[in-house]
Amino acid sequence: AELRRVCSDLENQAMGLSDAARALEGVWSLSHIRDPVAVPYLARLLAAREKLAPDLVKGLRAIGDEPAADALISFAHDELEERRNLVRAALAEIAATTNDTMIRQKAMAALKPVP
Numbered sequence: 001a002e003l004r005r006v007c008s009d010l011e012n013q014a015m016g017l018s019d020a021a022r023a024l025e026g027v028w029s030l031s032h033i034r035d036p037v038a039v040p041y042l043a044r045l046l047a048a049r050e051k052l053a054p055d056l057v058k059g060l061r062a063i064g065d066e067p068a069a070d071a072l073i074s075f076a077h078d079e080l081e082e083r084r085n086l087v088r089a090a091l092a093e094i095a096a097t098t099n100d101t102m103i104r105q106k107a108m109a110a111l112k113p114v115p
């Protein structure tokens with residue numbers, strides 16, 4: 001419960017549009033939480049703050065569980081090229097390093113070109 005509160009506070013800080021430095025600090029801190037509880041917060045920020053995608057994608061990649069992979073997969077064909085490329089690189093890393101067959105298969109499927 002405490003970690004959820006911390007994640008929520010960091011997400012709120014990162015969503016703050018008036019202070020870019022504090023927003024970046026919130027994203028950086030949240031992206032270093034290596035617990036699956038951070039996944040929904042990272043995913044929401046990835047959708048809302050595309051300029052902060054590098055740290056958010058790193059955070060999801062580092063967690064690397066199925067919900068984190070699913071969050072990344074949802075951006076695998078994103079219209080924003082930079083975010084899409086970051087996500088696809090993270091999914092390729094997950095596919096290459098995970099011991100979880102389901103995650104590997106989902107990541108590989110997401111990396112296929114859209115017909």
